Amino acid sequence: MAISNKGGAQVFATAPGQDGAHLTYCRLCEAQCGLVAQVKNGMIVKVRPDEEHVTSAGHLCVKGPAMASVTHDPDRVLSPLRRKGGPGDFEPVSWEEALDDIAKRLHSVLELYGSGAVATYSGNPASFATMHYSYTRMFGAALGSKAKAFSAMHTDTASKILAQELVYGTPVPVTFPDLEDCDFLMMLGANPMVSHMSLVSEPRVRQKLAAIHQRGRVVVVDPRRTETARLFEHLPIRPDTDAWLIAAMLQHIFASGLEDRKTLEQRSEGAEQLREAVKPITPERASSYCGVPSQAIRSLAVRFAQARTAACYGRVGVCRGRYATLVNVLIELLNVVTGRFGQAGGWVSGMSPLQADGGPRTYPAYGSKRSRIGDLPLIIGSSPGGSLADEITTGGPDQMRVLFMDSGNPVASYPQGDQLAGALEQLDMMVALDLYITETTRHAHYILPSPTFYERDDLTDMWVANAPRPWIQYVGAVLPPLGKARLEFDVYDAILQRLGLPSLLSNFASSDTPRPRLMEAVDRALRAGVYGDRFGERSSGLSLARLRDEFPHGVRLSDRVDAAASWARLRTPDGKIRLWHPVFGAEFARLQGAATDEDGPLRLIGRRKLPSMNSWMHNVERLVRSDRPTLLMNPLDAETRGIHDGTRVKITSSFGSIEVEVELSTDMIAGAVSYPHGWGNRGGWTHAASLPGANVNLLASSRPQDWEQISGMIHLDGVPVIVLPV
Ligand SMILES: Nc1nc2c(c(=O)[nH]1)N[C@H]1C(S)=C(S)[C@@H](COP(=O)(O)OP(=O)(O)OC[C@H]3O[C@@H](n4cnc5c(=O)[nH]c(N)nc54)[C@H](O)[C@@H]3O)O[C@H]1N2
Ligand SMILES: Nc1nc2c(c(=O)[nH]1)N[C@H]1C(S)=C(S)[C@@H](COP(=O)(O)OP(=O)(O)OC[C@H]3O[C@@H](n4cnc5c(=O)[nH]c(N)nc54)[C@H](O)[C@@H]3O)O[C@H]1N2
Ligand code: SF4
Numbered sequence: 037m038a039i040s041n042k043g044g045a046q047v048f049a050t051a052p053g054q055d056g057a058h059l060t061y062c063r064l065c066e067a068q069c070g071l072v073a074q075v076k077n078g079m080i081v082k083v084r085p086d087e088e089h090v091t092s093a094g095h096l097c098v099k100g101p102a103m104a105s106v107t108h109d110p111d112r113v114l115s116p117l118r119r120k121g122g123p124g125d126f127e128p129v130s131w132e133e134a135l136d137d138i139a140k141r142l143h144s145v146l147e148l149y150g151s152g153a154v155a156t157y158s159g160n161p162a163s164f165a166t167m168h169y170s171y172t173r174m175f176g177a178a179l180g181s182k183a184k185a186f187s188a189m190h191t192d193t194a195s196k197i198l199a200q201e202l203v204y205g206t207p208v209p210v211t212f213p214d215l216e217d218c219d220f221l222m223m224l225g226a227n228p229m230v231s232h233m234s235l236v237s238e239p240r241v242r243q244k245l246a247a248i249h250q251r252g253r254v255v256v257v258d259p260r261r262t263e264t265a266r267l268f269e270h271l272p273i274r275p276d277t278d279a280w281l282i283a284a285m286l287q288h289i290f291a292s293g294l295e296d297r298k299t300l301e302q303r304s305e306g307a308e309q310l311r312e313a314v315k316p317i318t319p320e321r322a323s324s325y326c327g328v329p330s331q332a333i334r335s336l337a338v339r340f341a342q343a344r345t346a347a348c349y350g351r352v353g354v355c356r357g358r359y360a361t362l363v364n365v366l367i368e369l370l371n372v373v374t375g376r377f378g379q380a381g382g383w384v385s386g387m388s389p390l391q392a393d394g395g396p397r398t399y400p401a402y403g404s405k406r407s408r409i410g411d412l413p414l415i416i417g418s419s420p421g422g423s424l425a426d427e428i429t430t431g432g433p434d435q436m437r438v439l440f441m442d443s444g445n446p447v448a449s450y451p452q453g454d455q456l457a458g459a460l461e462q463l464d465m466m467v468a469l470d471l472y473i474t475e476t477t478r479h480a481h482y483i484l485p486s487p488t489f490y491e492r493d494d495l496t497d498m499w500v501a502n503a504p505r506p507w508i509q510y511v512g513a514v515l516p517p518l519g520k521a522r523l524e525f526d527v528y529d530a531i532l533q534r535l536g537l538p539s540l541l542s543n544f545a546s547s548d549t550p551r552p553r554l555m556e557a558v559d560r561a562l563r564a565g566v567y568g569d570r571f572g573e574r575s576s577g578l579s580l581a582r583l584r585d586e587f588p589h590g591v592r593l594s595d596r597v598d599a600a601a602s603w604a605r606l607r608t609p610d611g612k613i614r615l616w617h618p619v620f621g622a623e624f625a626r627l628q629g630a631a632t633d634e635d636g637p638l639r640l641i642g643r644r645k646l647p648s649m650n651s652w653m654h655n656v657e658r659l660v661r662s663d664r665p666t667l668l669m670n671p672l673d674a675e676t677r678g679i680h681d682g683t684r685v686k687i688t689s690s691f692g693s694i695e696v697e698v699e700l701s702t703d704m705i706a707g708a709v710s711y712p713h714g715w716g717n718r719g720g721w722t723h724a725a726s727l728p729g730a731n732v733n734l735l736a737s738s739r740p741q742d743w744e745q746i747s748g749m750i751h752l753d754g755v756p757v758i759v760l761p762v
């Protein structure tokens with residue numbers, strides 16, 4: 037273990053709310069940039085980048101500082117609220133009253149219907165506070181073995197982590213590109229100049245990508261000439277056809293003998309079946325589907341296979357199509373077949389500092405548990421998020437009656453929010469833990485106020501496993517929780533206590549702390565983990581106290597992720613990578629059975645913007661001032677439809693329609709249009725609700741049969757639509 041840190045001279049405030057400069061880090065996206073928050077009279081008055089931060093070293097984006105405005109937003113919910121009338125009609129109530137009533141109602145539902153009637157939903161922000169995503173699920177599990185877990189996963193990563201399970205025998209840890217020494221990075225469906233790179237924790241991503249491009253190449257495969265594509269080599273592609281591109285690259289690699297023999301012969305199984313399966317997918321044939329010229333496919337395959345080091349990385353833009361799992365499998369396989377897996381500068385995995393042995397956890401095998409609605413396989417125990425409404429409205433055993441909605445807004449983030457909003461009204465009890473009255477939480481019986489990241493202690497945990505330059509940082513709260521806000525963990529613990537159940541982290545209990553607070557348990561997990569001090573046994577190891585006192589700007593756990601250690605994380609029975617699985621055969625057949633899109637309908641895809649964060653930061657006036665949601669359309673598509681720049685149009689799919697404004701742009705490939713998600717806000721966020729824009733997910737299908745059946749992933753990108761002037 038090589039722990040190193042840059043020293044610093046400035047003295048920082050440590051008590052929550054104390055006047056002065058506080059060191060902290062942003063918990064909005066994987067970059068986790070180091071910040072310095074200036075506090076005066078109990079308010080955050082300024083946020084600047086932490087120049088001495090061990091990894092971000094002065095980098096941030098507009099959203100980190102804007103979280104100070106969210107923290108002090110007059111629209112924020114700062115007291116427990118109880119529903120008194122229709123949706124959105126609440127009255128303040130004390131914590132005691134709220135928790136007593138919640139525990140009482142929960143108890144009677146558990147008695148009458150069992151734990152199958154109870155569910156939790158973890159939204160995106162839960163992936164950034166320490167252990168938050170895990171303990172929300174642990175809370176459900178503590179109520180009974182049949183409690184269901186939902187999350188944002190089925191709009192985001194289910195297809196990616198399932199692909200990993202099929203190929204490596206375990207869904208996690210998540211593989212990612214080792215940017216540090218990569219010479220050739222191929223990216224599909226990702227726009228890191230805006231998103232700051234998903235499932236990869238690297239705050240200085242722009243600099244890292246530029247360095248790769250200078251050493252070799254960054255190729256951006258995207259239907260839109262994105263902010264990222266503009267800086268590097270752009271390869272435009274028709275939406276939802278990436279499986280063709282990668283399969284044809286593999287075909288050419290095998291046909292040209294460019295595969296890595298050692299990996300195929302010694303460290304994997306199924307090379308022959310894969311070779312046979314891709315044989316008919318020639319670059320010419322693939323080209324008629326994906327629109328990439330066959331010569332460009334061949335050249336890309338050769339450049340990728342021959343680069344000194346290379347990685348192929350796919351993200352949300354390839355996770356929500358009709359072949360979501362297959363594309364993600366093919367991306368893993370392209371990396372494996374060319375010898376990039378477990379290679380420095382290639383395709384790797386890492387580990388969280390809270391893991392004791394560095395090995396992955398064990399999950400129920402793929403397909404062993406299936407959803408009540410749609411009969412879809414659960415992905416690491418998660419039910420398909422798209423089925424929330426049907427789970428509530430479909431009678432019978434294990435019908436959902438109680439829902440804990442923690443940092444999520446599925447009415448905005450999942451298909452057919454209006455349907456879901458109606459269903460939420462039928463629950464016996466919905467408890468929301470959130471900052472605002474949102475499109476979703478306005479349907480709750482109780483809204484319990486949560487702290488923003490400026491009001492909580494945190495240790496970087498989950499994303500350390502996805503950092504090419506792994507680091508760890510522990511920060512105290514900048515402010516004490518405002519109003520009556522309470523840490524989600526403490527809320528769950530208080531409910532469990534009322535039900536007479538043990539604490540969520542009782543395995544970390546001791547005689548003096550029978551119900552450990554979150555950070556007490558985290559400290560114990562850290563100290564027992566791979567980097568820990570083993571409670572004094574290893575003086576060079578870490579504890580929260582040591583992190584706080586000696587490494588306030590964070591500390592690098594090593595210079596680089598240990599690429600070769602990725603091999604030790606495989607969990608197939610024979611320890612070899614699976615290049616073939618029965619699921620792949622059926623998916624290849626399905627792919628080849630479909631018609632080309634050449635003269636097909638317009639295909640709708642998504643886009644993110646720098647000042648927006650999914651559905652929930654539009655209340656910060658400063659952020660949205662210049663952020664207008666528009667439908668991007670190529671002028672060729674506009675001309676044939678009598679559409680001009682600024683025309684109001686109606687977008688219609690088989691499932692709904694919305695009205696929006698058009699922005700013409702040659703950045704958009706002809707045949708595809710793009711509209712950002714998370715707009716059309718309603719609820720208690722006054723400014724957000726006053727903005728133009730529509731909820732694009734009203735166009736997507738909430739019927740299980742329309743989702744990708746291997747992973748249960750929602751179909752959000754490549755949705756066929758008709759666009760006409762209003
Ligand atoms: N069409 C389309 N739809 C998409 C996507 C897309 O690209 N296109 N992207 C999808 C993706 S990748 C994701 S991850 C999902 C996100 O989907 P969700 O996670 O369901 O929703 P968010 O919009 O992230 O809403 C987060 C909620 O958490 C609250 N919140 C923020 N911080 C905290 C906190 O610290 N504690 C608590 N308790 N609450 C907090 C906010 O007020 C907000 O209500 O959206 C998905 N939907
Ligand atoms: N500013 C900002 N940053 C964010 C977020 C945010 O809302 N705002 N959200 C955070 C979250 S929750 C996530 S999951 C990450 C996501 O981070 P990214 O994965 O980088 O997601 P996007 O920025 O949505 O980029 C997806 C790209 O996929 C392209 N695309 C769509 N369909 C296809 C297709 O069929 N094939 C190919 N090859 N490309 C396609 C789109 O044009 C788009 O450029 O970002 C995180 N960071
Ligand atoms: S890039 Fe922006 S949103 Fe992401 S962690 Fe850094 S400051 Fe926060």
Ligand SMILES: [Mo]
Pocket residue numbers: 160188192
């Ligand atoms: Mo996401």
